[in-house]
Amino acid sequence: xxxxxxxxxxxxxxxxxxxxxxxxxxxxxxxxxxxxxxxxxxxxxxxxxxxxxxxxxxxxxxxxxxxxxxxxxxxxxxxxxx
Ligand SMILES: [Zn+2]
Numbered sequence: 852x853x854x855x856x857x858x859x860x861x862x863x864x865x866x867x868x869x870x871x872x873x874x875x876x877x878x879x880x881x882x883x884x885x886x887x888x889x890x891x892x893x894x895x896x897x898x899x900x901x902x903x904x905x906x907x908x909x910x911x912x913x914x915x916x917x918x919x920x921x922x923x924x925x926x927x928x929x930x931x932x933x
């Protein structure tokens with residue numbers, strides 16, 4: 852029974868974390884120049900489920916600090932043809 856109680860508590864924590872995370876997500880209509888527009892969906896997902904990060908973006912950047920790091924790690928390397 853002890854294990855079940857722990858699992859239950861973990862389930863509640865996870866649900867709460869996911870609720871909090873979802874509450875910061877925004878859809879395309881809610882994006883503005885102060886929200887991170889890092890896409891959090893795969894290309895095949897339906898339009899109405901296409902959500903973006905929505906965290907506060909760095910001034911002058913379309914992304915929040917975490918996603919700016921990812922973006923510039925992938926793109927913009929010296930010598931990149933992109
Ligand atoms: Zn972000």
